[in-house]
Amino acid sequence: MDWVKIVYSVILLVCGILIFVAPFSQKGDERRNFIKTKAQSYAFIVVIGMLLLEVGESIYLTIQGNTSYNSNENSPIVLLTVISIIYLATLIFYRKKYGD
Template sequence: MMDFGLMMFILFILGIVSLDVSMVVSLIKKNDERQQMIIWKASTYTLLIVVLTLIGDVLRNLFSNSYTGTNPLTFLTVVAIIYFITLLYYKKKYGN
C-alpha cells in the first residue's frame, strides 16, 4: 500500500501536468472573438507577471554574489496558476 504522502505528491504532480496541458490547449483552441479577447487578456497579464518575475530574478542575481536559478517546474506551475486565475477572472468579467 502506498504511503499517504506519496499519494498526495502524485496527485499534486498530476494536477500540475493537467494545468499545464489545459493552458496550452486553451491557447490553441479556436474560439469566437469574445472568447479570444478573454484569452488574450489573460495571456497578456500572465506575460506581464512572467517578465516582471524574470527581471526581478536577473536583478537579484546581478546584485548578489551567488547565482540562484529558478526551478523551471516551479516557474511553469506558477505561470499556469496565474494564467488560470486571470482567465477565470476575465471569463467572469466578460461573461462566458
C-alpha cells in the same frame, strides 16, 4: 529522482496541457479570443517581471562583491506552476468580468 516529484511533474504537465489546449478546442467568437489574449498577456507580464527581478538580484549581488552568491535560479517546475496558476486565475477573472 523521488517518485513524488515524478508524479507531481506528470500531474502538472497534464494540467498545463489541458489549460492551454482546452480553449482552442472550442470554436468561439471574438469575445472569447479577447479574454484568452488578455489572460495570456497578463501571465506573460508576470513571468517577465519575475525574470527581471531575478536578473536584477544577480546584478546587485555581483556589484556588491558577494562571491559566495550561488545563483538561486527558479526551478522550471516552480516557474511552470506559477505561470499556470496565474493564467488560470486571470482567465477565470476575465471570463467573469466579460461574461463568457
